[in-house]
Amino acid sequence: MKKVTVNGKKEFSIEGNEIDGQEIILDVMPLEDRFWHVLYHGKSYTIELIKKDAATKTADLRVNDTVYTVSVKDKMDQLLESMGLEAAGAGKMKNLKAPMPGLVLDVRVDVGATVTKGDALLVLEAMKMENVLKAEGDGVVKSVEVKKGQNVEKGHVMINFE
Secondary structure (H helix, E strand, O other): OEEEEEOOOEEEEEEOOEEOOEEOOOEEEEEEOOEEEEEEOOEEEEEEEEEEEOOOOEEEEEEOOEEEEEEEEOHHHHHHHHOOOOOOOOOEOOEEEOOOOEEEEEEOOOOOOEEOOOOEEEEEEEOOEEEEEEOOOEEEEEEEOOOOOOEEOOOOEEEEEO
């Protein structure tokens, strides 16, 4: 099931050809590279893909003359969110929390370090797997709250950012 948010407000779930559990039948015809024609309940819609950002799983769509920003979260995104992480992680970070109980194998940043989205912050061993936890956005390390060899519980704050 995918969770879709429109303009940061309207939220619904999609699974197969159902939206919020109700079957939806659309007649979709591709027109050009970024354009589609859609018939829904006898009404005609022209859809244009204005901009797509695969990293954040968002798209700006023009439906007739109205622009909508649409974001999609698949099952993995929803799982990461429930564990206290965000896959798309945009904006300024406040802290890095342990997504699950584990053992800190390595801390790869020091206080004062400037990190950018995707930088490796630390390695957490959980369920016999090494997980490299990466920065979800840009920031400066304010404090490191864990040490190599330390056990942590889910939700434990491991790194704080300015």
